[in-house]
Amino acid sequence: xxxxxxxxxxxxxxxxxxxxxxxxxxxxxxxxxxxxxxxxxxxxxxxxxxxxxxxxxxxxxxxxxxxxxxxxxxxxxxxxxxxxxxxxxxxxxxxxxxxxxxxxxxxxxxxxxxxxxxxxxxxxxxxxxxxxxxxxxxxxxxxxxxxxxxxxxxxxxxxxxxxxxxxxxxxxxxxxxxxxxxxxxxxxxxxxxxxxxxxxxxxxxxxxxxxxxxxxxxxxxxxxxxxxxxxxxxxxxxxxxxxxxxxxxxxxxxxxxxxxxxxxxxxxxxxxxxxxxxxxxxxxxxxxxxxxxxxxxxxxxxxxxxxxxxxxxxxxxxxxxxxxxxxxxxxxxxxxxxxxxxxxxxx
Numbered sequence: 001x002x003x004x005x006x007x008x009x010x011x012x013x014x015x016x017x018x019x020x021x022x023x024x025x026x027x028x029x030x031x032x033x034x035x036x037x038x039x040x041x042x043x044x045x046x047x048x049x050x051x052x053x054x055x056x057x058x059x060x061x062x063x064x065x066x067x068x069x070x071x072x073x074x075x076x077x078x079x080x081x082x083x084x085x086x087x088x089x090x091x092x093x094x095x096x097x098x099x100x101x102x103x104x105x106x107x108x109x110x111x112x113x114x115x116x117x118x119x120x121x122x123x124x125x126x127x128x129x130x131x132x133x134x135x136x137x138x139x140x141x142x143x144x145x146x147x148x149x150x151x152x153x154x155x156x157x158x159x160x161x162x163x164x165x166x167x168x169x170x171x172x173x174x175x176x177x178x179x180x181x182x183x184x185x186x187x188x189x190x191x192x193x194x195x196x197x198x199x200x201x202x203x204x205x206x207x208x209x210x211x212x213x214x215x216x217x218x219x220x221x222x223x224x225x226x227x228x229x230x231x232x233x234x235x236x237x238x239x240x241x242x243x244x245x246x247x248x249x250x251x252x253x254x255x256x257x258x259x260x261x262x263x264x265x266x267x268x269x270x271x272x273x274x275x276x277x278x279x280x281x282x283x284x285x286x287x288x289x290x291x292x293x294x295x296x297x298x299x300x301x302x303x304x305x306x307x308x309x310x311x312x313x314x315x316x317x318x319x320x321x322x323x324x325x326x327x328x329x330x331x332x333x334x335x336x337x338x339x340x341x342x343x344x345x346x347x
Contacts, residue, residue: 001025001056003100004335005045006107008066009034009081009134012044015332016056019340021118024329025056038084042093049098060101061094062339064110064331071105071152080135103342106153109146110334111324112139115286118333119325124283128276130157131289131324132269136174140280155280160272177269179244179291185261186247190228190239227257248294262298270306277319278312288324 006013009032016026030044052058067085068077074091094102105113112129121127127141136158140147148154158174166172175181231250235242251258273285285307292299304321326333 001058002336002339003049003052003056003058003061003098004332004339005049005061005063005094006066006110006331006335007041007063008032008107009079012041012048013328013332014045014048014052015329015336016052016058017333017336019062019336021333024332026052027329027332028052032082034082038079038082038088041082042097045094046097053098053100058100060339060342061098061103062110062335062337062342063090063094063102063104064107064335064338065090065104066107068153069104069106071103071109071148074102074104076104101339101342103338105146105335105338106137106139107331108137109139109148110338111137111288111326111330112141112155112286112334113146113337114326114330114332114334115288115324116141117144117337119330120286120322121284126280126282127284127286128155128273128280128282129286129288129324130273130276132178132287132291133289134179136178136269136272136289138276140276140282155276157272157276160275162268162271173268173272177265177272182244182247182261182265182291183242185264186231186258187239187242189257189261190231190242224257227255230255231257244291248291248298251298252295259298262294263302266299266302267306270303271310273303273321274307274310274312277307277315281315282319285319285321286324287321288326288330292323 001016002019004015004017012030012032014028015024017024028048030048033040065076066081067079069075070077074089076085076088076090079085091102091104108131111131115121115129116127121141125143129139131137138155138157140155158172158178160173161171162173162176231242232239234246234250247258247261251262277285287300300321300323307321308316324330
């Protein structure tokens, strides 16, 4: 049997399985305390993993890490949520601590591998996986194997810059369409009711009369006060605590401000996915992550429309866009597959 470890910004998961799909033999979930840093996570692994290893006669370990990694060197590059992972020799630490062969990968890569082999991408030759949650990741799997590019990092969809005017490194698809991006955009709308106001107005009938335009702005702002009040009510008047889940719930109930924020996120995300499809021509695009659990009318349906708008026209109809099938265990299944590959090399 094999052990998979998922290291995230808020949770640590350990699962035991064969690396060939199917139900896990065991699974342990532990909350991560970001303020304790990487050392706190390592202590949790020390406390949880040995019993699983002994009980199930584990022969190798696969790790899906929540951040960029140097898979060949077995080192983490950094974590955007937890301090202390900068250039950390995670594979060596695990080998010494657990006395087993270890292979590491990025969590999105691991999830993509899991979905391609055992989930929604099973049976397809070229699978692109992307997860949208606190961040946005991507993984390209061809013939059941991860494509990592020449430098070990590839298919990072969330770090595309949406257009040539996005000149700063922080102006990314992730900054707009991730859960944090959606929440930030909604908070901006609460702070400045006129932000993004002219876009919807431009879709209406144009009027050459300044007074008519001014009146439309007044009417729109007054109507939006009700939707802003609804969002504030959902976060108990504390706009800084407004979350993507709250925005999604408001949008599902018809809150226009929330709907516009979600639509803008879908447009940006759909544009990015269209670029990936244009470049790699996958058979299937699998959408995972927490935000993907939003109602289909809020995410998948508009996402498909925006992808069709921006994709290279000859590729229309050549791919599917489907939700993830493996749920919360997706990274574990991919990490088990990585461990199975590492284990076979030692036989």
